[in-house]
Amino acid sequence: MLFDQSKQLLDTLIKTAIEDNKNIEQPILIAKIYQLQAVNFLFLKDYQKSQIFLDKSNSYLHKNSQAVTYVKAENTIYQTNILVANKDYTKAKNILTKLRNTLDSGENIKFLQALISERLANCYFLENDYQSAIEELTKSLEVLGELPYLLLKNKIYDDLSKNYLAINDTDKFEFYNKRYLDLNQKITSNQKEGISYLIKITKDLEENNADEIQKKVRFNTFLVLGISLVLIGFLVVYFVVETQRTKGLKKQIVFLNQRHISSNKTSENIEIKPINNLDISKVDDEIVSKTNKNVRQLVIPIETQKEILEKLNQFEKSDLFLNNDLSLATLASHLETNTKYVSDIINSYKGKNYNAYVNELRINHIVSLLENDPSYLNYKVSYLAEKAGFSTHSLFAAVFKSVTGVSPNAFIKQLKA
Structure with a gap:
């Protein structure tokens, strides 16, 4: 105005x-x-x-x-x-x-x-x-x-x-x-x-x-x-x-919109949605070429890419990303590969760097808990930050807003309304 x-x-x-x-x-x-x-x-x-x-x-x-x-x-x-x-x-x-x-x-x-x-x-x-x-x-x-x-x-x-x-x-x-x-x-x-x-x-x-x-x-x-x-x-x-x-x-x-398209929310079945999940069976030379159109061409063998992507999808379905001590090195060790391969795969296929990728998984996890378990609406933001694997309250709040567009308190208020 x-x-x-x-x-x-x-x-x-x-x-x-x-x-x-x-x-x-x-x-x-x-x-x-x-x-x-x-x-x-x-x-x-x-x-x-x-x-x-x-x-x-x-x-x-x-x-x-x-x-x-x-x-x-x-x-x-x-x-x-x-x-x-x-x-x-x-x-x-x-x-x-x-x-x-x-x-x-x-x-x-x-x-x-x-x-x-x-x-x-x-x-x-x-x-x-x-x-x-x-x-x-x-x-x-x-x-x-x-x-x-x-x-x-x-x-x-x-x-x-x-x-x-x-x-x-x-x-x-x-x-x-x-x-x-x-x-x-x-x-x-x-x-x-x-x-x-x-x-x-x-x-x-x-x-x-x-x-x-x-x-x-x-x-x-x-x-x-x-x-x-x-x-x-x-x-x-x-x-x-x-x-x-x-x-x-x-x-x-x-x-x-992304969270609620074709979603079926139940308190017994909390789903942590994979980020940019791919059909591993369709990862071939053509997809690799299209995926890397705007980034440097990957030099990782196709079979290795498939293997890392499949393990990443399993990682997204676990709760390992909630570990406060998680790092690129520990993730690479868990996936049984090296940090460069993991970083390149995440950048190319997930469309973001390692930190943004893990932070988004953590925020999605907390959002799922807030949406599906009413008891979480009464917890302090500091507890939610710790639950999500963040080291500080302010860091969690900043990442939460960068992912969802609103602060944790505003999001909880909307769910309570």
């Missing part, structure tokens, strides 16, 4: 301040207004219109000044967000790297440099290259130093915690997750005040007729610039927050 209101406000600003007033001599202001409208469409997932408004913004950026360079760089970063949304990660990384190399090292540019590193890290994370993502995020924090860019710092803390979670580094996950939660609490009150102010501005403009709006805009174009800058700040916040919330809702719907 906020983005719809912002879009309507900007439609008015564009008409009254730009299209109906051809003599405006502030191209940087016009460029910022068009840029903000591009951000609106980016959030609304209308990437074609977002690109159109970015192009309009760039068309007003001709002068050679630091302000123009800054806005151009922002537009380029927004353009890479469109590429990422279309899963063109390689092109996005190339553009971001080139942009970083062309920027100066002045203090006014540090925010952009940090933002570029954060966006690069996002590309690496989506490609499952967690180590490269961590390197870029660490670089981003070093660039920011003590500068007061709290929103970006908080996003970096959150991203770091997710990457360390992906590689199962519990200590660093706990460290950055705590930093994220602490800083997020500090930011929340400021967000509420800003949103209230933004809504008030929108309502005030809507209550005036078009002639009055036009008169006010022409009388003081700096007021328009102030509104635009306020909107930019809070739209960036909402773009991050609402995008994460929407992803969580979508993930929850997908997770629940």
